[in-house]
Amino acid sequence: MRDIKLITFDLDDTFWDIGPPIIKAEKETRHWLNEKVPEINWGDFNDFVDLRNQLIRKNSSLEWDISELRKEFYKHKLNEVLDDSAEVDNLVKQAYKIFIQKRHDLKLYDGLVDCIKSLSKRFMLGILTNGNADINNFSIGKDFSFSISSLDVKSNKPNIGHFDRALELSGFSASESLHIGDHQINDMLGAHDAGFSYIWFNNNNAIWSQKIAKPKEFSDWSLFEELINK
Numbered sequence: 270m271r272d273i274k275l276i277t278f279d280l281d282d283t284f285w286d287i288g289p290p291i292i293k294a295e296k297e298t299r300h301w302l303n304e305k306v307p308e309i310n311w312g313d314f315n316d317f318v319d320l321r322n323q324l325i326r327k328n329s330s331l332e333w334d335i336s337e338l339r340k341e342f343y344k345h346k347l348n349e350v351l352d353d354s355a356e357v358d359n360l361v362k363q364a365y366k367i368f369i370q371k372r373h374d375l376k377l378y379d380g381l382v383d384c385i386k387s388l389s390k391r392f393m394l395g396i397l398t399n400g401n402a403d404i405n406n407f408s409i410g411k412d413f414s415f416s417i418s419s420l421d422v423k424s425n426k427p428n429i430g431h432f433d434r435a436l437e438l439s440g441f442s443a444s445e446s447l448h449i450g451d452h453q454i455n456d457m458l459g460a461h462d463a464g465f466s467y468i469w470f471n472n473n474n475a476i477w478s479q480k481i482a483k484p485k486e487f488s489d490w491s492l493f494e495e496l497i498n499k
């Protein structure tokens with residue numbers, strides 16, 4: 270991979286496990302809201318998914334603005350039991366603040382910090398995320414030249430928005446760019462379609478199920494640099 274000048278990275282499930290932390294963040298946020306408003310009826314997980322889909326159907330920008338989507342979800346639940354819209358808005362604001370803080374309570378994968386530090390001396394590094402984690406909440410944030418979220422480009426990977434913006438910001442071409450991520454479609458197919466090189470972070474022995482050729486894969490950040498030196 271001699272010509273690579275820019276490496277972009279996904280965040281959730283690539284730099285850290287996101288499943289358990291986001292469930293915990295949501296639980297603790299609901300607990301906080303329940304102490305203020307015990308009457309909230311949260312429903313089960315299917316209700317959660319249904320309501321999110323319903324909110325997106327009403328306002329399609331919520332599909333790439335997941336922070337706003339979460340606020341709208343809390344707002345909807347609070348409006349069912351409260352009449353005072355100023356009180357609802359205030360609770361939503363506070364609840365979201367709690368959620369986003371707890372959502373960053375994450376454990377970076379072993380070997381990641383040293384790997385990023387070393388890569389940053391040789392390549393320009395950037396973040397391409399569909400989520401709302403902020404890399405600047407971590408010490409390695411300063412090693413990245415830019416971070417692009419779905420909100421920034423008003424679309425989600427695998428669409429080309431994130432990849433195009435990365436080329437704009439870096440000044441490099443797609444053939445000089447490599448993307449790393451866990452998701453076969455959002456990251457691998459997206460990078461493929463954008464003309465980037467791509468390597469798959471696969472730390473759960475997933476089976477490759479895309480039509481495009483299976484990329485190189487790795488599951489341990491301490492072995493990544495060796496992989497791209499080949």
Ligand SMILES: [Mg+2]
Pocket residue numbers: 279280281282283450451452
């Ligand atoms: Mg991911």
